[in-house]
Amino acid sequence: MAFLEIDGLKKRFGNVEILKGIDVELEKGGFLVLVGPSGCGKSTLLNTIAGLENITEGEIRVDGKAINDLHPSKRDIAMVFQSYALYPNMTVAGNIAFGMEMRGVPADERQKAIDKVAKTLQIGHLLQRKPSQLSGGQRQRVAMGRALVRDPKLFLFDEPLSNLDAKLRSELRVEIKLLHRRLQNTMIYVTHDQIEAMTLADRIAVMKGGAIQQLDAPQTIYNRPVNRFVAGFLGSPAMNFLKGELEADDAPVFRADGISVPLGRYAFDGDNGRAARPCIFGIRPEHIALGDAAKAMPFTAESTVEIVDPMGSDTLVWTKLGGQIVSFRVEADKTLSNGDAIRIGFDPARASLFDAQTDSRL
Structure with missing residues (x-):
C-alpha cells in the first residue's frame, strides 16, 4: 500500500472539469513533482490534497486513511505557498510558532521546535526580525520553517521559488533537496520549471489539461516520453x-x-x-x-x-x-x-x- 493514494480524482467548477480522473501513488518518503504549463491543474490538485478545495469525485488516502471529508486542520499536512503568507506584524520566531501556539503547545516545547528548525534552515540570526526586514529567500525559508515545525505526514509546496531570482532559486533548490534527504518526509512540489522538476523529484507527474500525461522517474520521462507533449515540455x-x-x-x-x-x-x-x-x-x-x-x-x-x-x-x-x-x-x-x-x-x-x-x- 502506497503512503499517498489518489484514485479517480475529479474536480469541477460548475460545468468546467478542471481535474479529469487523477490517479497517483506515492511511497512514504517520496518526492513527487507536479509539472506542466500554467492552467493545467497542478495547484488545484495540490489544493484538493490540502483540503483547500473540495473534490467532485474520487478519493484521497494518506497512510491508508481517506481524508476527503477531513477539515484541512485535521489532515496533518503542511503547505508552503508561493506568496510566503507570513504575518507582517510578527517576528520570524512568532510566525514559525504561531500554529503551535494555536494548538496549545507549551512555550518551552515551542522554543525547542523553533530552535531546531532555525538551525536546520540556517535562520537563527533572523528570529527577532519582521518579514519586512527579510529578503525573498529569507522569507521563503521562514515559510518553510513554519511548515517544518509541525512535523506533518505530508509537505506540499506550491511554486515556492517562482518569486525569486535565478541564482537564489538555484541555491534554495539545493537546500530543499538536502532538507528532504535529511528529514525523509513525503513531499509534493508544484512547479512550471522543468529544471526544478528534474533535479528535485524522484517521481514526476507531467500534467496537461487537467490530466496526467506521464507519471514516472525523471530519467524515464526524459528518455522515453509517452507522447510528443511530454517530450517537448521537458528539456532545455x-x-x-x-x-x-x-x-x-x-x-x-x-x-x-x-x-x-x-x-x-x-x-x-x-x-x-x-x-x-x-x-x-x-x-x-x-x-x-x-x-x-x-x-x-x-x-x-x-x-x-x-x-x-x-x-x-x-x-x-x-x-x-x-x-x-x-x-x-x-x-x-x-x-x-x-x-x-x-x-x-x-x-x-x-x-x-x-x-x-x-x-x-x-
Missing part, C-alpha cells in the same frame, strides 16, 4: 522534432526531405508501432554529435551552420536536417560560424518516434 532547449514517414519492412526507416534514418536499434513500444505511417522523429540537442564524433554514429549527414548561439558553458548550434531546423550542443571552445559546412550524426536508439495523428510514442 526542447527536443528537435522532424516530420516525415515511417517506412516499415524488415529494417524500419524514418524518411524526411533528403534523409533516411535506419531505426534498427530503436525500441518500438510493441510490434504495432512498426506499421508504416506519417510520424514525428524526435532527437534531443545533446544527443546530436559533430565532426569526428558524428562519423561513429549509425546515422550521419552533411549540413550547414545556420545560427551559433553561445550559452556560456556550451554553445547551441542551429542547422537544417531533413529540410527542417534542428539544434545541437557543442563545447564552448568549439569555433563555428554561420555558413560553415559540418557533419552531424546521432544514434537512433536515443531518439523518440511519435505517431503524427495521435502524438503517442511508437
Whole structure:
C-alpha cells in the first residue's frame, strides 16, 4: 500500500472539469513533482490534497486513511505557498510558532521546535526580525520553517521559488533537496520549471489539461516520453522534432526531405508501432554529435551552420536536417560560424518516434 493514494480524482467548477480522473501513488518518503504549463491543474490538485478545495469525485488516502471529508486542520499536512503568507506584524520566531501556539503547545516545547528548525534552515540570526526586514529567500525559508515545525505526514509546496531570482532559486533548490534527504518526509512540489522538476523529484507527474500525461522517474520521462507533449515540455532547449514517414519492412526507416534514418536499434513500444505511417522523429540537442564524433554514429549527414548561439558553458548550434531546423550542443571552445559546412550524426536508439495523428510514442 502506497503512503499517498489518489484514485479517480475529479474536480469541477460548475460545468468546467478542471481535474479529469487523477490517479497517483506515492511511497512514504517520496518526492513527487507536479509539472506542466500554467492552467493545467497542478495547484488545484495540490489544493484538493490540502483540503483547500473540495473534490467532485474520487478519493484521497494518506497512510491508508481517506481524508476527503477531513477539515484541512485535521489532515496533518503542511503547505508552503508561493506568496510566503507570513504575518507582517510578527517576528520570524512568532510566525514559525504561531500554529503551535494555536494548538496549545507549551512555550518551552515551542522554543525547542523553533530552535531546531532555525538551525536546520540556517535562520537563527533572523528570529527577532519582521518579514519586512527579510529578503525573498529569507522569507521563503521562514515559510518553510513554519511548515517544518509541525512535523506533518505530508509537505506540499506550491511554486515556492517562482518569486525569486535565478541564482537564489538555484541555491534554495539545493537546500530543499538536502532538507528532504535529511528529514525523509513525503513531499509534493508544484512547479512550471522543468529544471526544478528534474533535479528535485524522484517521481514526476507531467500534467496537461487537467490530466496526467506521464507519471514516472525523471530519467524515464526524459528518455522515453509517452507522447510528443511530454517530450517537448521537458528539456532545455526542447527536443528537435522532424516530420516525415515511417517506412516499415524488415529494417524500419524514418524518411524526411533528403534523409533516411535506419531505426534498427530503436525500441518500438510493441510490434504495432512498426506499421508504416506519417510520424514525428524526435532527437534531443545533446544527443546530436559533430565532426569526428558524428562519423561513429549509425546515422550521419552533411549540413550547414545556420545560427551559433553561445550559452556560456556550451554553445547551441542551429542547422537544417531533413529540410527542417534542428539544434545541437557543442563545447564552448568549439569555433563555428554561420555558413560553415559540418557533419552531424546521432544514434537512433536515443531518439523518440511519435505517431503524427495521435502524438503517442511508437
